[in-house]
Amino acid sequence: MTESTTVAEATTVAVATQFDLATGLAESVPSLRRPLSAMTGMYADTAAFEAAVADGDPLTYEFYDMGVPALETEIAYGTSITYPGKVGDEYHMTKGHFHERLESAEIYFCLSGRGLMLMESPEGDVQVEEFAPGRAVYVPGRYAHRSVNTSPDEPLITFFAFPGDAGHDYGTIETKGFRKIVVDRDGEPELLDNPRWVG
Numbered sequence: 001m002t003e004s005t006t007v008a009e010a011t012t013v014a015v016a017t018q019f020d021l022a023t024g025l026a027e028s029v030p031s032l033r034r035p036l037s038a039m040t041g042m043y044a045d046t047a048a049f050e051a052a053v054a055d056g057d058p059l060t061y062e063f064y065d066m067g068v069p070a071l072e073t074e075i076a077y078g079t080s081i082t083y084p085g086k087v088g089d090e091y092h093m094t095k096g097h098f099h100e101r102l103e104s105a106e107i108y109f110c111l112s113g114r115g116l117m118l119m120e121s122p123e124g125d126v127q128v129e130e131f132a133p134g135r136a137v138y139v140p141g142r143y144a145h146r147s148v149n150t151s152p153d154e155p156l157i158t159f160f161a162f163p164g165d166a167g168h169d170y171g172t173i174e175t176k177g178f179r180k181i182v183v184d185r186d187g188e189p190e191l192l193d194n195p196r197w198v199g
């Protein structure tokens with residue numbers, strides 16, 4: 001599946017948005033909410049995934065996309081909130097995506113919480129950076145990216161910005177997965193090969 005925002009006229013009016021730094025919530029637009037059931041096939045432990053979906057289907061993440069026109073001269077931005085929790089021993093995470101215009105980079109600034117940004121290029125180069133409050137992670141162009149919340153109890157809240165015409169390519173991740181997964185080993189995150197990765 002490919003998602004992109006609607007092409008429209010360039011923005012000509014200044015906009016100010018209030019984000020709650022503790023929760024990441026914005027009052028001006030509704031959030032896009034992804035319950036666990038939106039992540040079918042993405043967690044390694046299928047039995048744990050199905051049990052958690054049957055047992056209330058928790059909200060694993062939500063994000064506010066401020067909806068700028070899909071033009072290269074615009075900057076898409078918003079906040080992302082990944083809630084704590086695990087499926088089996090794998091931490092809650094976002095779906096992750098490449099940009100449709102693959103060369104488009106993205107910047108994330110961590111407002112609160114702890115976690116990792118998991119990134120991989122189409123050729124298989126894997127990079128991981130830590131999120132902590134005050135820390136910015138620059139995702140280079142051509143890299144798929146997925147936020148992973150490694151805290152036992154705190155939401156991972158980030159502010160993100162990327163070129164307005166970057167678009168979202170979810171298809172590759174939905175069919176192949178990421179090469180690596182992040183699991184909890186005695187309270188510490190560990191990177192493992194994804195047993196479900198389709199090469």
Ligand SMILES: O=P(O)(O)OC[C@H]1O[C@](O)(CO)[C@@H](O)[C@@H]1O
Binds near residue numbers: 034065
């Ligand atoms: O698009 P995904 O992988 O579901 O993750 C959502 C996050 O990614 C973004 O698309 C930013 O890249 C945000 O809208 C949101 O924070």
